[in-house]
Amino acid sequence: MIIDGHTDVLYALFRQQREFHNESPHGHVDLPRLRKGGVIAAFFAIYPAWSDFDIARGVDAWLNLVENPINSLLHIKKVEDIAKCRDEDKIGAILHFEGSGGIDEEFFKLRSYHRLGLRSMGLSWSNVNKFATGVSTGEKKRGLTYLGKELVAEMEKLGIIVDVSHLNEKSFWDLVEVAKKPFIASHSNSFSVSDHERNLKDDQILAIGEAKGTIGVNFCDLFLSTKLKSEDIGLDKIKDHIDKIVELAGINSISLGSDFDGASVPEVMKDVSYYPELITHLDENGYNKQELEKITHTNFTRIMKECW
Numbered sequence: 001m002i003i004d005g006h007t008d009v010l011y012a013l014f015r016q017q018r019e020f021h022n023e024s025p026h027g028h029v030d031l032p033r034l035r036k037g038g039v040i041a042a043f044f045a046i047y048p049a050w051s052d053f054d055i056a057r058g059v060d061a062w063l064n065l066v067e068n069p070i071n072s073l074l075h076i077k078k079v080e081d082i083a084k085c086r087d088e089d090k091i092g093a094i095l096h097f098e099g100s101g102g103i104d105e106e107f108f109k110l111r112s113y114h115r116l117g118l119r120s121m122g123l124s125w126s127n128v129n130k131f132a133t134g135v136s137t138g139e140k141k142r143g144l145t146y147l148g149k150e151l152v153a154e155m156e157k158l159g160i161i162v163d164v165s166h167l168n169e170k171s172f173w174d175l176v177e178v179a180k181k182p183f184i185a186s187h188s189n190s191f192s193v194s195d196h197e198r199n200l201k202d203d204q205i206l207a208i209g210e211a212k213g214t215i216g217v218n219f220c221d222l223f224l225s226t227k228l229k230s231e232d233i234g235l236d237k238i239k240d241h242i243d244k245i246v247e248l249a250g251i252n253s254i255s256l257g258s259d260f261d262g263a264s265v266p267e268v269m270k271d272v273s274y275y276p277e278l279i280t281h282l283d284e285n286g287y288n289k290q291e292l293e294k295i296t297h298t299n300f301t302r303i304m305k306e307c308w
């Protein structure tokens with residue numbers, strides 16, 4: 001029973017002109033492959049989410065997707081909905097904005113989108129916006145703005161999980177100072193295992209553990225290894241990242257956040273139907289049943305309960 005912390009399937013369906021309910025040879029995620037992978041629920045990112053227009057277009061596409069019964073999706077708004085997915089044989093879909101650029105400064109839109117089911121949001125997608133500073137900007141001194149700190153407080157009040165993947169380090173540490181609830185890095189790996197700028201330094205991983213948050217391991221080949229070629233990356237490399245995060249932050253702070261349909265991934269995790277191979281690999285290499293439950297879903301459901 002897997003909860004995937006980050007997929008870009010919405011964007012991929014649009015780009016690749018394919019249908020969610022049909023199995024496709026393209027991309028990584030669709031309904032048949034989610035079922036084969038044992039996925040019970042996933043965070044569906046709206047990307048890009050830099051502007052008002054991006055978000056409005058994304059939400060429209062999202063509502064069309066989740067409301068069409070042919071897609072067998074259940075829009076997850078509270079944690080109990082996940083159990084409903086099992087009973088009704090549906091896949092849970094959690095609405096996530098990958099960036100906050102389109103949100104107004106008084107949070108009118110944020111409150112409306114929350115009513116429409118928004119449950120998780122990244123403060124920036126690697127760029128600079130009025131709230132935060134992303135990682136690919138080269139900016140070292142600019143972090144969260146005053147408005148960004150207000151945004152975090154409003155998100156916590158409403159029940160929208162704060163996602164730090166894509167933030168620069170200054171924004172990350174500014175958030176640590178103001179966060180009152182657990183936060184997540186929905187799709188990031190360990191920098192000490194693979195020195196990519198999107199990965200988390202050891203002290204960041206420790207801070208997420210202290211905040212009782214979680215880190216979704218990302219299968220992007222470059223984030224898994226900056227040295228190996230994609231075809232040489234094995235399941236053991238994914239496990240290296242998991243092991244490192246567990247060593248630093250503990251088993252309560254590790255989850256799965258594939259980045260499927262948003263990244264280039266190695267052959268061993270070619271699409272979402274390959275999840276059982278990874279779980280078997282972890283099972284055969286030292287992770288027991290209870291630990292696997294935490295990695296696959298209960299760390300996320302615990303945070304949902306606390307934040308939503």
Ligand SMILES: [Zn+2]
Pocket residue numbers: 098165166187262
């Ligand atoms: Zn991303």
